[in-house]
Amino acid sequence: MRLAGKVAIITGAGAGIGRATALLFAREGAEVVVADCDPEKGAETVSLIKENGGAAIFVQVDVSKAADVKKMVKTSVERYGKLDILINNAGIYAQADVVEAAEEEWDRLLDVNLKGVFLCSKYSIPEMIKGGGGTIVNIGSEAGIVGIKNQVAYNVSKSGVIALTKSMAIDFAAHNIRVNCVCPGTTETPLVKAALERAPDPAAARRALEEVRPANRLGRPEEIAAGILYLASDESLYATGSILSIDGGYTAQ
Numbered sequence: 413m414r415l416a417g418k419v420a421i422i423t424g425a426g427a428g429i430g431r432a433t434a435l436l437f438a439r440e441g442a443e444v445v446v447a448d449c450d451p452e453k454g455a456e457t458v459s460l461i462k463e464n465g466g467a468a469i470f471v472q473v474d475v476s477k478a479a480d481v482k483k484m485v486k487t488s489v490e491r492y493g494k495l496d497i498l499i500n501n502a503g504i505y506a507q508a509d510v511v512e513a514a515e516e517e518w519d520r521l522l523d524v525n526l527k528g529v530f531l532c533s534k535y536s537i538p539e540m541i542k543g544g545g546g547t548i549v550n551i552g553s554e555a556g557i558v559g560i561k562n563q564v565a566y567n568v569s570k571s572g573v574i575a576l577t578k579s580m581a582i583d584f585a586a587h588n589i590r591v592n593c594v595c596p597g598t599t600e601t602p603l604v605k606a607a608l609e610r611a612p613d614p615a616a617a618r619r620a621l622e623e624v625r626p627a628n629r630l631g632r633p634e635e636i637a638a639g640i641l642y643l644a645s646d647e648s649l650y651a652t653g654s655i656l657s658i659d660g661g662y663t664a665q
């Protein structure tokens with residue numbers, strides 16, 4: 413029970429890596445705020461947690477909207493009395509190069525993937541300070557560390573998440589707030605499944621994603637959640653501003 417007595421907000425917890433993290437955190441004793449823009453998927457995560465005897469509530473949020481984010485933090489603190497952990501996981505994906513990318517698509521991607529991390533942190537940190545400290549784990553990507561072809565806005569958003577992680581780690585260390593980042597490699601989630609289904613030959617596209625990494629396979633959401641748990645828990649008390657790659661060796665090449 414590595415998170416016994418802790419209150420954790422997990423954004424994008426309705427699916428994929430966020431859901432796996434929510435289930436793991438609940439098993440480790442946390443009270444979990446499942447924060448997602450999709451109420452059906454969010455409710456499903458809450459049901460899964462409760463079926464296993466865990467504690468969770470759903471809060472509907474678009475992480476790119478300040479009013480939603482303020483409400484998310486307020487509801488969490490009203491329900492559970494404090495806030496210890498924030499997992500900035502909600503994210504979207506799009507493929508295009510600079511010439512092809514539509515301005516609206518660029519704005520939307522940066523709004524969700526980068527401004528969302530800014531807003532959720534901005535309104536969570538004062539509550540953590542009130543409680544004597546806390547921990548934030550941002551979900552970056554291998555695409556924030558190395559360039560990946562034809563997904564410029566996504567790459568830029570994730571590089572920004574890494575920079576934001578380091579900035580916040582420095583700014584709030586004196587308040588006993590640790591800020592770290594997990595950078596997953598391609599992981600089997602609804603986001604990746606949808607991208608593969610759009611490919612002309614999904615099986616070939618999948619093989620191509622697998623064989624570019626030394627591990628020669630895609631990641632599983634639970635494998636990413638395990639790293640998020642480490643950085644969110646007291647096991648990593650000396651880690652702040654760190655960037656943990658969990659990518660089957662992709663960025664080691």
Ligand SMILES: NC(=O)c1ccc[n+]([C@@H]2O[C@H](COP(=O)([O-])OP(=O)(O)OC[C@H]3O[C@@H](n4cnc5c(N)ncnc54)[C@H](O)[C@@H]3O)[C@@H](O)[C@H]2O)c1
Nearest residue numbers: 424426427428429449474475502503553598599601602603
């Ligand atoms: N799957 C991968 O291969 C991979 C690799 C590297 C990084 N990541 C990152 O991990 C995170 C989770 O990815 P995933 O693959 O589990 O995605 P997913 O699409 O499977 O799940 C994302 C969840 O976020 C929610 N969401 C989307 N936009 C939102 C918004 N504006 N406000 C609130 N909730 C929102 C969705 O409803 C969904 O439940 C993302 O930040 C993604 O960029 C994923």
